[in-house]
Amino acid sequence: MKLKHFFLWTVFVFILTACGDKTEVEKNSVSNEPIALDKVKTSEEEKVSEVEGESKNKAKNETEKQTIAEDIEPAPLPQTLAELAALPSGYTGPQLFGIHEEDHPMLDELTAHLPDISGEPTEAQLNHYYNEILAVFQHDFIGPEELLAKLRFQAIGNPDIEDPRMQFKENLNVLVLLDASGSMRQDLGGETQMAAAKKAITNFVEGLPAEANVGLRIYGHEGTGSDSDKARSCASSDLIYPIGKYDKAGFQTSLEKAQPAGWTPIQLAINEAQKDLAEFQGDHNTNIVYLVSDGVSTCDDDPVAAAKQLYESDITPIVNVIGFNVDNEGQTQLKEVAKVTEGTYEDVQNAESLQNELDQMKEIAKSWEKWKKQKEQGISHDRIKNDLDIFVYESKEYKKRVDEGSQIGTALQYLYQQRKLMSRESHDYLRKRNSEYHNWIEEEYILLKRELKDLNEMKIGEALQLIEEKFNQNVPGDS
Structure with a gap:
């Protein structure tokens, strides 16, 4: 009888201990917080958290995805450099690649709100989709107003x-x-x-x-x-x-x-x-x-x-x-x-x-x-050559164009091949739109570069005035 009581007591203690261990494990489990758009987690503990939480976040994100109304009227893409610069920037961190598994959690988080377009979306719906993914990876382009400020700063001290x-x-x-x-x-x-x-x-x-x-x-x-x-x-x-x-x-x-x-x-x-x-x-x-x-x-x-x-x-x-x-x-x-x-x-x-x-x-x-x-x-001040740093400006904006277009292309390929969230036809249409849009940006900056190069033959004061007059005609909201 004593032996039986001892056995039952031992089993009871074992069950209590196991429950206690489980509770402690639950308390100390790693949090599955979503990844911020503008930060990349770096510690090993956070990387483990991302991998462990990916499946749960993916399931959660599926329920939060947008739908695109059939009668949607997508906003037009920028038509001027001033309009381009007015767009708020998005993720501009390290380049993300769909072929790298370690990049998948960040790509999933950044695109979680995008709708599933694996069906047969209309052209208007696809254009709206492109606007949405562009906003995710939008770079901070410098517009005419900021360019003028930089050029004025470079010209400090010029007698012109x-x-x-x-x-x-x-x-x-x-x-x-x-x-x-x-x-x-x-x-x-x-x-x-x-x-x-x-x-x-x-x-x-x-x-x-x-x-x-x-x-x-x-x-x-x-x-x-x-x-x-x-x-x-x-x-x-x-x-x-x-x-x-x-x-x-x-x-x-x-x-x-x-x-x-x-x-x-x-x-x-x-x-x-x-x-x-x-x-x-x-x-x-x-x-x-x-x-x-x-x-x-x-x-x-x-x-x-x-x-x-x-x-x-x-x-x-x-x-x-x-x-x-x-x-x-x-x-x-x-x-x-x-x-x-x-x-x-x-x-x-x-x-x-x-x-x-x-x-x-x-x-x-x-x-x-x-x-x-x-x-x-008592020496008269040398006239400073009009040597505005327009080419550094142009090269920086060119790099932004390349990085932005490449990242959107990579994300589209990931969503098509890895996540199966769009058809081949939709993927090809969006890739083409992405290419045409970023080709337009390149053409705008090439034109700007030519115009500014011509202005370098003028006095700085005259050059700045002409630039200001030109771009004031294209500032959003101005008439």
């Missing part, structure tokens, strides 16, 4: 430019506003965005003329990203290196204070920058402000209004905005900041592209140094 803001003055002051919010911890493949930004800024200021002044202001460096810390973080912005001559040791010590922490108070940073530059009035100072941010302002503020106020002040600054791995929302806001200041906007994805953008200012600084020496010696 009548705008006093763009003429060299006795002093050159460069103020960098650096985002120190928590998202700057994001990894770029071996280093954080903050580490990459620090390196690029250091190389930049070291290359400026000795007589130039430099300043560094950070924002969002206090508190955390939690709601309880929002007020504190949104009130944080410090001029960690006051505007003055560059001192290597002092600058490096100041730069160490920039550590990613909290929220993103861009308006505060711009307002404080106006105070920093208040003593450097524009009639005797060429003031250049670089705003570096990795996203939209998160402090319920209005950085666009602050930027407009700074631009219209007696400081008369030239403003350049750099978006560091920003999403669509952040890109839209930062572009608007650049627009109201008639400044430039550049979207950079890595340390190298950030460095290249800052290096453009070093070339202008060298021109200022030469101008200053000539003026002090």
